[in-house]
Amino acid sequence: MESGPRRVSDVMTRAVVAVGRKALFKDIVERMEEWKVSALPVLEGDGRVIGVVSEADLLPKEEFRDSDPDLFAQLRRLPDAAKAGAMSAEELMSTPAVTVHEDATLAQAARIMAVRHVKRLPVVNAEGVLEGVVSRGDLLKVFLRADDDLADEIRRDIVDVLFPAPVEPVHIVVRDGVATLTGRVGDAALIPLAARLVQGVEGIVGVDCRLAAAEAHTR
Template identity: 65%
Template sequence: MHGTPHIVSDVMTRTVVALSRQATFKDIVKTMQHWKVSAMPVLEGDNRVIGVVSEADLLPKEEFRDGDPDRYTQLRRPADLVKAGAVTAEELMTAPALTVPAYASLGQAARIMALHKVKRLPVVDDDGDLQGIVSRSDLLKVFLRDDEDIAEEVGRDVVALLFPAPLEPISVKVHNGVVKLTGRIADTTLVPITTRLVRAVEGVVDVDCALMGPHRRPDLDPDLTDNGTNAPPSGVGGGA
């Protein structure tokens, strides 16, 4: 639906290369090279994700190939030493798998990736079954949105709702994803929330909110009355 925020299932890759528990070390390397991927989910049963094998899980075998680790390494990196001796996906995988639901927002997926420092996530349904995979580049697709499309949504879903009767027409211009708003409104306390709502529109890179309040009425000369006639100075005037 137009204007509806995208979710992970909208941008994910649905064709996924996956591994069984029994996949061998060499087969894993071959598969990664063939499909040009750096990580693959490990599946059990019909399609349930139980772990992920990444290049980082494979590297300890090369790192410790030439000799025994020192005592410091043995104490600080026991998990890597175990993986150095692993020969199957079940032994190599990081488990439980870090996944994201298909209905999650793109922002939620981005936060999970940033928090755990991963480049991609298996996408699962409510039963934990694999539905696809989402990468950092998939999450950035919203920034390919046309400026005209962004301007239309901002005008319709933000400006028209917050300012149905502006003091002056509000202009919405978008260039390379940067939204600029100009015009006059009655209540300038709405400017911060306007900026937040516009920034939340998919594809928006930045917001320049230059909305202004009503024109100020010029101060009257204290020596003039409202109708512009001279007023006598205080304490001075005619009279008997």
């Protein structure tokens, strides 16, 4: 198959705002507001990512402002209580940073986000130097692919490979990301595989596989 899965490099944002470890609390908040982001990578002088400061890291300062938690609550939420008194990025940041490489697939990036409960991932090279950022919204860009583009990929990479000589032409229609396949093929065992492969095409929302084996129409 000619085209492989989309990579983080295909959708990531390369113009990234970040802060150094000495950045102050108010500067971090102002930068988040200015750039409309919910988290900022924290960098060493050479651009290496050493942590991430998110809105969740900043909120304890407001949450604990008027409260006087008992000893049990303080022990149970010790990290949050510590961040309530933090003044700089190095005190606030979550470390080590959860990152991804630009050659990771979108599925791999989505899995990391889901497992680690983060909305954005710094994209780093082999040395840990910041290359960009990928967000949940970036991963959803694959669903903006044109229907004709999706149909062409299904034809080229799946149908023509699995069914090079169908009994009758296989028709592929994609509307609003839903792929419909109709036609008769010689090998019925390949029909479920075709449906699974089409569902795996990035940008496909659903599959209506109406392919049938030739013998089903000759009785």
